[in-house]
Amino acid sequence: MHAPDPSTPDHTVRPETLSYEQAGVQYDLIDPLKISAQRAAASTAVQLAAHGFTEVAASRGESAYVVDVGPFYLASIVECLGTKTLVADEMARLTGKSYYDRIAQDTIAMAINDLITVGATPLVVQAYWAAGGSDWFGDAERAQALVAGWKAACETCQVAWGGGETPALAGIVEGGRVDLAASCTGLINPKERLSVGDRLGEGDAIVLLASSGIHANGLSLARKLVERLPQGYLTEVDPIHHPGLTYGDALLAPTVLYSPVTEALWKAGITPHYCANITGHGWRKLLRHPSTLTYRIRQVPPVTPVLGFIQRHAGQDDREAYSTLNMGAGFAIFVRADDAERTVAVAQAQGVAAIVAGHVEAGPKRLIVEPLGIEFGADDLQLR
Amino acid sequence: MHAPDPSTPDHTVRPETLSYEQAGVQYDLIDPLKISAQRAAASTAVQLAAHGFTEVAASRGESAYVVDVGPFYLASIVECLGTKTLVADEMARLTGKSYYDRIAQDTIAMAINDLITVGATPLVVQAYWAAGGSDWFGDAERAQALVAGWKAACETCQVAWGGGETPALAGIVEGGRVDLAASCTGLINPKERLSVGDRLGEGDAIVLLASSGIHANGLSLARKLVERLPQGYLTEVDPIHHPGLTYGDALLAPTVLYSPVTEALWKAGITPHYCANITGHGWRKLLRHPSTLTYRIRQVPPVTPVLGFIQRHAGQDDREAYSTLNMGAGFAIFVRADDAERTVAVAQAQGVAAIVAGHVEAGPKRLIVEPLGIEFGADDLQLR
Missing domain, CATH: 3.30.1330.10 (PurM-like, N-terminal domain)
Incomplete structure (x- = not known):
């Protein structure tokens, strides 16, 4: 009934590792249009x-x-x-x-x-x-x-x-x-x-807010993976710690709404220097701002069970997983270092777990995730 | 390849008249959801x-x-x-x-x-x-x-x-x-x-702005009609006056953008009392405002060739046609009577043909289209 995705690989060839491109989204076909649309859009600003x-x-x-x-x-x-x-x-x-x-x-x-x-x-x-x-x-x-x-x-x-x-x-x-x-x-x-990043700079703290699961990005991969699971969506994700929680149910944990946190921050007198919503491209979104800065992560949040499950079953290494999925961090807030702990407290008061995960340094544009020994550079994220 | 619409009638039964519902859009299935969504939406206003x-x-x-x-x-x-x-x-x-x-x-x-x-x-x-x-x-x-x-x-x-x-x-x-x-x-x-209709009242003039064709409403009907045309989309719409103009090409005349007219009206010192975009439900949209008023149309604009063609081939009478299609009028502006002629002039200066089509009277909620002898009442349009 549903038209097959022409980019879906032949099912008889089952690769060991399942990447996002293999799951059917081909960014190279979308990107030329996106770039041309962005240029045309930018040219209309004068209309204002x-x-x-x-x-x-x-x-x-x-x-x-x-x-x-x-x-x-x-x-x-x-x-x-x-x-x-x-x-x-x-x-x-x-x-x-x-x-x-x-x-x-x-x-x-x-x-x-x-x-x-x-x-x-x-x-x-x-x-x-x-x-x-x-x-x-x-x-x-x-x-x-x-x-x-x-x-x-x-x-x-x-x-x-x-x-x-x-x-x-x-x-x-x-x-x-x-x-x-x-x-x-x-x-x-x-x-x-206004937090479009003009105040973002070295010394800023990186606060990561917890995700509830996969949120709504990486679903093509998650759906493709079902073919590998004997019980499909009804496969238990973590039988020991979460008995009865199926893959499908865990995937459907709704995305955390973060605006109560950002509103509470303002009321608490904290103005983020920048924020990144961690969606498609996973943690590479921490590199979103165009400035040349190094983002050093010293602590990673717990990986939501369903994301750990996907990583294992897709046979992804950390670099692949963190470059595609949110891996437990749904939203990043860049604040003055002396606001960091209070930012965590404000988020937690809104029911959203948070950690001071790292900081911003002078240096080439890159993200270093120290606990995992992985790194992403400017070439890993081309959004503009 | 495309899933058949379950509401499409059996092709062996070809009705003489093709109505909008027969073309596959069943408002009775959508409307309960719409009403429930509208109520829920209205309840969120307090959040502001x-x-x-x-x-x-x-x-x-x-x-x-x-x-x-x-x-x-x-x-x-x-x-x-x-x-x-x-x-x-x-x-x-x-x-x-x-x-x-x-x-x-x-x-x-x-x-x-x-x-x-x-x-x-x-x-x-x-x-x-x-x-x-x-x-x-x-x-x-x-x-x-x-x-x-x-x-x-x-x-x-x-x-x-x-x-x-x-x-x-x-x-x-x-x-x-x-x-x-x-x-x-x-x-x-x-x-x-602000023109949400609080100033709309008896004596106001109804100015109709010309459409370019079907715009983007009534397309289910227009597409269904193709089955009746021997040359399908390549059938000529009006061989005498517009030789070579095919049905498909005529349907694809782009919708008129009316904001240059409304902006020019403001600059000319004219503030409409109300406006109605004539889209789905055709001229019934003139009854959009909830107040109890009679709208009397004394002059109808020329029917765009493709709309006349659809009406003929679908075997619709005027009541059916004007209740579904824009029939040459894409946008209605309700203004003070003494602004009416100037409204027409402002529209025409923007390249949009316009006529003073009628006026608003005290009386039951209804639309009377005098030149065609048709009338629509409050029951003919349930949008809220």
């Missing part, structure tokens, strides 16, 4: 002058786009959930449960966690739920779970759910499937909250 | 109080959501293109041309033309291009057309293209297809520009 406004040029290439509208900055974004619904659909088939309340949180987290990196307070979320046909919306239990989860996530983030789109796109979206995305608009207010 | 802001409650149910952030109002939206890409893909197969520059304009128009109804100046557009696989982006000509069209539409509307998402969603989006959407954020500045 007609309205008396200017863009914050440093936000180009960051996770959210920022415009100076006078009394404050305006930040906006649209983000796709990705293919996590395919796991939810399969688990629903296997267990009879609906996981769309969790999926709703994941979708909102994709937008919110990116928007807050620039220092914005999220204000309005719009829902984009494009189904493969009108009948998708006819499953009342699933639809209600999606609505309830969406509402709950908005409440956690103290944003208004403005509205959205629920198109039925037979012929574009596959029958029985849904393409979920969220747009988010927020304000950076007061303007000192 | 945590930030010292409030929603503009009258914008609930309007085309864009509005928040009062103090010095001005913030408006935001996400909008889907729909299934117009299926026409572009088929025409590309038949002619070898890429139509994605036009498709880009359509997608941006979906968002911009809704955002401006509340009086907002669009500032930032984000792109949402979700493909069925990485290979979709590998067609350089198509990708470049999409980028070029997107940039050009942003320039026409004087908005900054902030960025966006280009996910590859094999298993969710069909192979070879793309799900296109746009989010848009704008400001209502100064606040007097």
